[in-house]
């Protein structure tokens with residue numbers, strides 16, 4: 376259940392990436408005690424980061440990679456759902472804000488599109504009792520078959536609040552329902568092309584077209600298992616996915632998701648966050664991308680989605696009140712023990 380917070384790096388704005396799990400590694404490795412490590416140092420020399428296949432990020436390598444904007448993930452693992460997921464998420468958002476305060480020369484919090492980006496939160500929908508991508512595996516039966524009525528209300532409220540809707544972990548039917556329900560463009564923040572590797576975390580061609588029609592985008596994940604469906608991949612495989620999405624959905628519908636610090640099998644040539652420029656020089660040299668298209672890939676598409684989401688939010692806030700529907704008791708009946716209040720009033724709603 377990852378939430379995203381957007382932060383713009385103060386140094387030269389160049390590339391933007393939509394998924395980085397450094398905050399989860401900070402929790403895992405040093406229990407959020409950020410004063411025990413200096414993140415401007417090369418973490419490849421500092422244990423336990425140096426020993427982990429999951430670690431690809433520090434502030435200087437971000438600078439080398441000319442990363443101008445990064446969505447940091449406030450991740451809470453699936454096992455925390457119906458338990459302490461809210462607490463873990465808030466702790467991770469707090470951690471991200473503390474990191475920004477600790478490194479004001481490297482990081483700044485961004486909360487509206489006049490400074491390019493604004494605070495945004497995205498979440499997959501299993502939390503709202505929709506199916507997530509695992510149900511698209513051949514031998515798995517869907518339990519909800521797409522978005523529930525409550526799930527659709529959640530989409531509408533996210534539109535009103537100005538939250539970007541992220542479908543990277545949702546099932547095919549949930550994604551279709553969400554694209555249809557949302558008044559603002561939606562994104563897949565870290566997914567690749569299903570036509571090239573049939574992982575359920577990737578996006579099929581018909582969905583790519585639907586997404587493009589609604590002005591959304593897919594931001595390519597660098598995980599080998601989503602690029603080649605195996606533990607081996609190279610920078611050329613990333614190029615292949617970017618080319619495919621551009622070809623099917625158009626140059627306005629593609630971006631960089633990466634997923635550094637959240638994956639442990641990376642393409643040869645894109646081993647850490649310092650390597651983004653290699654990817655862009657390879658795309659430029661291929662002659663298949665114009666400079667304008669590369670600017671869109673590097674960030675303009677993302678900014679466009681942000682601005683569109685903000686515009687929809689401003690309109691909805693002016694014409695409607697917050698949604699106040701409760702989740703139906705029967706939708707959480709298996710988890711009733713997690714509630715501190717579980718009595719029904721005369722209208723049969725929980726109170």
Ligand SMILES: *[C@@H]1O[C@H](CO)[C@@H](O)[C@H](O)[C@H]1NC(C)=O
Nearest residue numbers: 410412413414415416477478
């Ligand atoms: C990290 O180290 C650099 C270089 O020694 C120093 O300037 C900076 O103040 C340190 N930052 C923190 C948060 O300790």
Ligand SMILES: *[C@@H]1O[C@H](CO)[C@@H](O)[C@H](O)[C@H]1NC(C)=O
Nearest residue numbers: 484485486487488493494537
């Ligand atoms: C963004 O942050 C600034 C400074 O904290 C605040 O004044 C402004 O209201 C915020 N904007 C939004 C859209 O939350």
Ligand SMILES: *[C@@H]1O[C@H](CO)[C@@H](O)[C@H](O)[C@H]1NC(C)=O
Nearest residue numbers: 511512513514572573574575
């Ligand atoms: C992916 O392709 C393999 C080989 O054809 C097949 O066994 C598997 O079921 C496919 N997976 C999905 C999610 O379609």
Ligand SMILES: *[C@@H]1O[C@H](CO)[C@@H](O)[C@H](O)[C@H]1NC(C)=O
Nearest residue numbers: 428604605606607639640641
């Ligand atoms: C990659 O997969 C192959 C075949 O499944 C296996 O033999 C090899 O040990 C794996 N390599 C790594 C680095 O995981």
